[in-house]
Amino acid sequence: xxxxxxxxxxxxxxxxxxxxxxxxxxxxxxxxxxxxxxxxxxxxxxxxxxxxxxxxxxxxxxxxxxxxxxxxxxxxxxxxxxxxxxxxxxxxxxxxxxxxxxxxxxxxxxxxxxxxxx
Amino acid sequence: xxxxxxxxxxxxxxxxxxxxxxxxxxxxxxxxxxxxxxxxxxxxxxxxxxxxxxxxxxxxxxxxxxxxxxxxxxxxxxxxxxxxxxxxxxxxxxxxxxxxxxxxxxxxxxxxx
Numbered sequence: 038x039x040x041x042x043x044x045x046x047x048x049x050x051x052x053x054x055x056x057x058x059x060x061x062x063x064x065x066x067x068x069x070x071x072x073x074x075x076x077x078x079x080x081x082x083x084x085x086x087x088x089x090x091x092x093x094x095x096x097x098x099x100x101x102x103x104x105x106x107x108x109x110x111x112x113x114x115x116x117x118x119x120x121x122x123x124x125x126x127x128x129x130x131x132x133x134x135x136x137x138x139x140x141x142x143x144x145x146x147x148x149x150x151x152x153x154x155x
Numbered sequence: 156x157x158x159x160x161x162x163x164x165x166x167x168x169x170x171x172x173x174x175x176x177x178x179x180x181x182x183x184x185x186x187x188x189x190x191x192x193x194x195x196x197x198x199x200x201x202x203x204x205x206x207x208x209x210x211x212x213x214x215x216x217x218x219x220x221x222x223x224x225x226x227x228x229x230x231x232x233x234x235x236x237x238x239x240x241x242x243x244x245x246x247x248x249x250x251x252x253x254x255x256x257x258x259x260x261x262x263x264x265x266x267x268x
Contacts, residue, residue, distance in 0.1 A: 038214075046195070069254050080159075080245060080259040081198075088254040127197060129256075141186050141203035141211065143257060148197050 039063055039130045043146035051154050052120055058113040058149045060128030067133025070111040071143070072102055075125045084126070087111060098122070123153045157182045159260035161246050167266045168236055176231045176263050178246035184258075185251035187229040188213070189221065191242040192262075198245065204229055205251070236267040 044059040062068065069088050073081040085096025092104040102113045111128060128146040159180045168174050180187065188203035190213075200213030204223040218240055220232040229248075233240060243264050247257035 041197075043197075071256050073256075073259075080261045081247075082259075083256040086254070086256055141188060141205050142200060142213070143188070144200075145190075145198040147195060 038142075039068070039132070039144040041128050041130050041144050041146035043126075043128055043149050045149050046147065047150045047152070049152045049154060050118055053117045055116050056114065056118050056122075056151065058126050058128075058151065060111045060113065060146060062109050062111065062128075062130045062144075064109070064130075064132075069131045069133055070102075070104060071129040071131075072096065072100070072111070072113050073127045073129060073145075074098075075127065075148075077124070081127065084113070118151070118153045120153045120155060122151060125150050157258070159246055159248050159258055161244075161260035161263050163263060164261065165264050167268065169268055170237055171235050174233050174236060174265075176233075176244060176246075176265070178229045178231065178260060179227050180229075180246075180248040180258070181227065182248060182250075182258065183226065184248035185226070186257075187223065187246065187248045188257060189219070189229070189231050190245045190247065191215065192245060193242050201231070201244075233265075236265075238267050241265060241267050 040063040042061045071086045072084040087094045087104045095101045125148045131143045162177045189201040190198040192198045199215045202221040204210040246260040249255045249257045
């Protein structure tokens, strides 16, 4: 089974500052990687995903993430945050091609609460 | 509108009283899954289904049952709820092809007293 570590449970930043939310996963074999966002009292919305190819992935709302296979990391970044980015962010991992026994599994980290202050 | 619909949104029940949380998706997705979300623990997978009549356990299946008799529906059944099942529950679905992210419902907040 995969395990996902989000290194910061809370990240407070001021508006227009850059932010990085860190995520590490356990397996170095083929994986698919996701970031989800959860606004208060809502379900989860997919921000971006990495399947293959370019290690820099762009998502919605100006977020991007970089896949680093050697460090088994998938950190999320935004160059300038807005108050509306205040939400909880979840990193998630699923097994990549060929690992049929776990096709339905998606493993989540514990979440990072991003709070943007004016 | 493509969506995953869960009902009810909020539920308060007593220990031991059987309940069912319904989940329906209109995207013809093969995969469906149930998660529970608890503070500080993130989301943990309870059960998932890869197609009709095909289900498997996730990380925390104890105390839950599921069934997948139709492609669009994936109900979560608590035969004898206990207070430690008080949680926020999410249903999700996705296409069969690997690499597609799950689409999540809006959640069901369950309180067992």
